[in-house]
Amino acid sequence: xxxxxxxxxIFHLSSFxxxxxxxxxxxxxxxxxxxxxxxxxxxxxxxxxxxxAGHRLVGTDDFSDEPARAKSLPKVGGVQPDxxxxxxxxxxxxxxxxxxxxxNVTRSMAAVHVPLVVVRNERLTDIAVSMRRIxxxxxxxxxxxxxxxxxxxxxxRRTRARSPRVMLAVWTDPLYVAGRETFADxxxxxxxxxxxxxVNGWPQYSLESFVAAPPDILLVPNRSVTPAQVExxxxxxxxxxIRVVYVxxxxxxxxxxxxxxxxxxxxxxLDGWERSASSRxxxx
Amino acid sequence: xxxxxxVSFAYDGTDALRSVTATFGRAQLxxxxxxxxxxxxxxxxxxxxxxxxxxxxxxxxHRRLRDWPAKEYAKNAGYLPQDPDPTFPMRALxxxxxxxxxxxxxxxxxxxxxxxxxxxxxxxCDAAHLADRYLDEMSGGERKRVFxxxxxxxxxxxxxxxxxLASLDVSHVQQFSALLRDIVDRTGATxxxxxxxxxxxxxxxxRMLVMQDGALVVDDVPxxxxxxxRVRELFGFDAEVxxxxxxxxxxxxx
Amino acid sequence: MGTKRLLPAAAALSALLLIAxxxxxxxxxxxxxxxxxxxxxxTARAILFQLRVPRALLAALIGATLxxxxxxxxxxxxxxxxxxxxxxxSGGAAxxxxxxxxxxxxxxxxxxxxxxxxxxxxxxxxxxxxxRRREYTDPTRxxxxxxxxxxxxxxxxxxxxxxxxxxxxxxxxxxxxxTLFGATWSDVLLLAVLxxxxxTLLAAMANDLRMLAFGEDDAKSRGVDVERIKLAGFLTGSxxxxxxxxxxxxxGFVGLLVPHLIRMIWRRDFRFLLPLxxxxxxxxxxxxxxxxxxxxxxxxxxxxxxxxxLGVPFFLSLLRRSR
Numbered sequence: 001x002x003x004x005x006x007x008x009x010i011f012h013l014s015s016f017x018x019x020x021x022x023x024x025x026x027x028x029x030x031x032x033x034x035x036x037x038x039x040x041x042x043x044x045x046x047x048x049x050x051x052x053a054g055h056r057l058v059g060t061d062d063f064s065d066e067p068a069r070a071k072s073l074p075k076v077g078g079v080q081p082d083x084x085x086x087x088x089x090x091x092x093x094x095x096x097x098x099x100x101x102x103x104n105v106t107r108s109m110a111a112v113h114v115p116l117v118v119v120r121n122e123r124l125t126d127i128a129v130s131m132r133r134i135x136x137x138x139x140x141x142x143x144x145x146x147x148x149x150x151x152x153x154x155x156x157r158r159t160r161a162r163s164p165r166v167m168l169a170v171w172t173d174p175l176y177v178a179g180r181e182t183f184a185d186x187x188x189x190x191x192x193x194x195x196x197x198x199v200n201g202w203p204q205y206s207l208e209s210f211v212a213a214p215p216d217i218l219l220v221p222n223r224s225v226t227p228a229q230v231e232x233x234x235x236x237x238x239x240x241x242i243r244v245v246y247v248x249x250x251x252x253x254x255x256x257x258x259x260x261x262x263x264x265x266x267x268x269x270l271d272g273w274e275r276s277a278s279s280r281x282x283x284x
Numbered sequence: 285x286x287x288x289x290x291v292s293f294a295y296d297g298t299d300a301l302r303s304v305t306a307t308f309g310r311a312q313l314x315x316x317x318x319x320x321x322x323x324x325x326x327x328x329x330x331x332x333x334x335x336x337x338x339x340x341x342x343x344x345x346h347r348r349l350r351d352w353p354a355k356e357y358a359k360n361a362g363y364l365p366q367d368p369d370p371t372f373p374m375r376a377l378x379x380x381x382x383x384x385x386x387x388x389x390x391x392x393x394x395x396x397x398x399x400x401x402x403x404x405x406x407x408x409c410d411a412a413h414l415a416d417r418y419l420d421e422m423s424g425g426e427r428k429r430v431f432x433x434x435x436x437x438x439x440x441x442x443x444x445x446x447x448x449l450a451s452l453d454v455s456h457v458q459q460f461s462a463l464l465r466d467i468v469d470r471t472g473a474t475x476x477x478x479x480x481x482x483x484x485x486x487x488x489x490x491r492m493l494v495m496q497d498g499a500l501v502v503d504d505v506p507x508x509x510x511x512x513x514r515v516r517e518l519f520g521f522d523a524e525v526x527x528x529x530x531x532x533x534x535x536x537x538x
Numbered sequence: 539m540g541t542k543r544l545l546p547a548a549a550a551l552s553a554l555l556l557i558a559x560x561x562x563x564x565x566x567x568x569x570x571x572x573x574x575x576x577x578x579x580x581t582a583r584a585i586l587f588q589l590r591v592p593r594a595l596l597a598a599l600i601g602a603t604l605x606x607x608x609x610x611x612x613x614x615x616x617x618x619x620x621x622x623x624x625x626x627x628s629g630g631a632a633x634x635x636x637x638x639x640x641x642x643x644x645x646x647x648x649x650x651x652x653x654x655x656x657x658x659x660x661x662x663x664x665x666x667x668x669x670r671r672r673e674y675t676d677p678t679r680x681x682x683x684x685x686x687x688x689x690x691x692x693x694x695x696x697x698x699x700x701x702x703x704x705x706x707x708x709x710x711x712x713x714x715x716x717t718l719f720g721a722t723w724s725d726v727l728l729l730a731v732l733x734x735x736x737x738t739l740l741a742a743m744a745n746d747l748r749m750l751a752f753g754e755d756d757a758k759s760r761g762v763d764v765e766r767i768k769l770a771g772f773l774t775g776s777x778x779x780x781x782x783x784x785x786x787x788x789x790g791f792v793g794l795l796v797p798h799l800i801r802m803i804w805r806r807d808f809r810f811l812l813p814l815x816x817x818x819x820x821x822x823x824x825x826x827x828x829x830x831x832x833x834x835x836x837x838x839x840x841x842x843x844x845x846x847x848l849g850v851p852f853f854l855s856l857l858r859r860s861r
Contacts, residue, residue: 077837079708080719087584088568102709103647104720111722112584202703332759355761363759370751371616373805382807386761388745393809
């Protein structure tokens with residue numbers, strides 16, 4: 001054969017070999033994927049259910065309560081999970097959220113040879129990443145759940161003429177708030193609002209800073225904080241004109257599949273505020 | 285046997301002892317007197333190797349003290365500081381047997397022989413009946429005797445006592461002084477004890493050392509040490525020494 | 539003669555310790571059968587041999603360490619109120635741990651204990667530098683320096699708490715209250731080696747250490763190198779306490795109470811009390827840890843609460859009887 005024919009043959013042979021190599025990668029059979037999973041965080045539990053793998057959960061932390069089925073699963077503890085209880089459930093995988101994970105849990109899991117996957121959920125974009133990681137670990141495809149999440153979030157993207165100043169307080173005495181570079185902050189930006197807090201993280205916020213730069217809207221989780229506590233804060237700060245809104249704690253402080261709901265609720269709150277604000281303010 | 289050669293010591297710049305020289309032989313009961321702050325305790329501490337002289341030498345059995353291994357010297361010289369007060373309550377016998385510590389090795393316990401020595405020492409101090417009592421259940425005089433027994437348990441050749449008679453009532457002062465005399469006479473040890481009490485010192489001791497401002501000003505037998513002109517010069521009052529039953533007493537004139 | 543009386547006492551306490559350990563291994567938040575474990579059930583084996591046994595052993599080691607350190611400091615300082623933490627060890631360790639936890643670094647396994655240990659060593663060094671003057675370590679200055687340093691560290695800890703995230707704060711507080719949560723075999727090995735070294739050193743110094751009870755001058759006159767003994771004793775006690783605190787946080791009362799309890803029952807000197815304190819401390823902490831695990835069904839209570847709850851009534855009853 002001539003040179004051109006030889007080249008074509010080599011090309012076809014090599015692509016065939018590459019294809020063969022790709023196909024030869026062993027398909028992980030369903031039997032190797034974990035079937036007894038323990039979740040150590042409520043958002044992780046929600047992600048697992050969203051991926052359609054909820055039936056594989058054999059235990060969760062004390063705070064996992066969504067969806068309703070999660071409530072009836074055996075509980076292994078809260079901030080400091082009971083490792084004995086975890087082991088007694090004979091899990092083949094434990095999944096935890098990085099924030100609030102006690103370092104000794106990592107060591108104990110290693111000591112008893114139980115695989116542990118730790119996911120990060122600091123920012124809004126981390127949630128999709130966690131879904132994919134958990135999906136990979138469980139052998140459950142995450143595409144649909146991620147797409148649903150992104151659709152829900154995309155639908156709530158807004159720009160507003162005058163960006164309302166929002167603050168999410170997780171505790172009032174002392175005042176702990178959601179700062180910049182958190183998933184709450186990402187939610188605010190998505191809905192066209194601005195975080196009234198100028199520092200990063202989840203800091204303790206001074207009353208002075210609160211008074212110096214008060215928000216237009218103060219979001220308060222409905223279960224941890226009582227109206228009396230909010231009253232006390234506002235009285236001490238001697239600031240008026242702040243709209244206080246109680247939000248579902250499980251949706252607003254859990255970076256999980258239901259953040260779309262949080263975004264939707266946030267937009268409703270902001271729309272409402274804009275309407276009443278424009279009717280209140282005299283035209284400039 | 286034990287010599288101090290021109291020893292000096294200063295605490296943080298304050299002179300406590302200035303070039304003191306004294307020699308101590310066998311079987312002597314030596315009283316060390318002088319006003320407060322004259323350097324009595326410091327001299328005793330130097331001889332006991334609690335402090336090291338900043339000038340001069342201390343020599344024991346022709347060897348410099350610093351050349352003696354600490355535990356070896358401790359077997360030969362016993363020291364009793366002022367107001368011993370162990371932190372935790374202990375039984376008298378255990379207190380006394382701890383005086384045998386210089387003889388024990390690193391991981392060793394006291395042997396039956398050590399306990400025998402302790403019992404013997406207690407008997408010598410007329411305190412055998414106190415052996416099983418705890419220190420906090422005893423009177424001051426009884427405690428002092430137990431601590432003396434502790435020093436004696438090691439059978440030292442030199443016994444250094446800092447104010448052993450202070451705060452004892454008079455019957456105990458007499459008992460203790462007689463006991464010291466007895467120990468010197470029976471065992472041949474040399475006892476050097478600091479005291480304020482000139483009279484009891486004069487009554488029992490073979491020799492009196494008087495210190496003043498860190499210097500040794502008198503080193504003589506009691507009759508000479510307490511000559512009237514000396515007494516007037518050193519202590520500022522007129523007195524004379526009377527003798528009775530082989531014991532001396534200082535009687536003030538005014 | 540001393541050994542004759544020590545052996546029965548040590549045997550009695552050892553028996554108590556073995557009973558306590560057996561209880562601690564048998565009882566927990568889940569019910570596990572030893573039979574199943576021996577037959578090879580992996581879950582039972584994991585729970586018993588990877589979780590309960592190391593935790594029980596670590597509790598015993600921590601208790602022994604703190605009691606021995608407490609005894610050593612009480613002897614060296616000639617002060618019955620001394621405990622292993624007064625020389626700033628606890629403050630330094632807690633400060634290191636608080637800063638590490640409060641800045642969110644706690645998720646790196648092994649970092650918090652390392653920083654805590656470093657803090658303990660730094661504090662010990664600082665206290666010594668402050669208290670030593672021209673080759674002489676003044677016990678009073680040591681105590682004062684330790685007190686002052688502990689106060690300083692408390693301030694630093696409070697500041698780091700104020701700056702921290704709420705979840706990190708909870709973790710830091712729990713550490714400071716003392717916990718054996720997550721004990722592993724490597725913790726056990728580390729502390730066992732350190733404790734063995736420390737006790738060997740202390741046993742070698744024991745004859746000299748007990749002479750300190752009569753006063754430093756008295757001890758010197760009996761041939762004890764007092765400065766060397768003090769230095770070696772303080773360093774040994776501080777380092778081994780630092781290691782214990784690094785592993786399990788601050789567990790109070792043990793170092794103060796156990797030496798007193800042991801001394802009240804057997805009124806002997808340091809040589810005698812050293813092994814007995816180690817055993818007694820082990821018993822107390824093993825039992826306290828057991829209680830802290832089982833009183834609440836689903837979580838643990840801080841162990842420091844139980845060392846007090848167990849130790850104090852026993853101590854009071856002994857106190858009344860001895861008067």
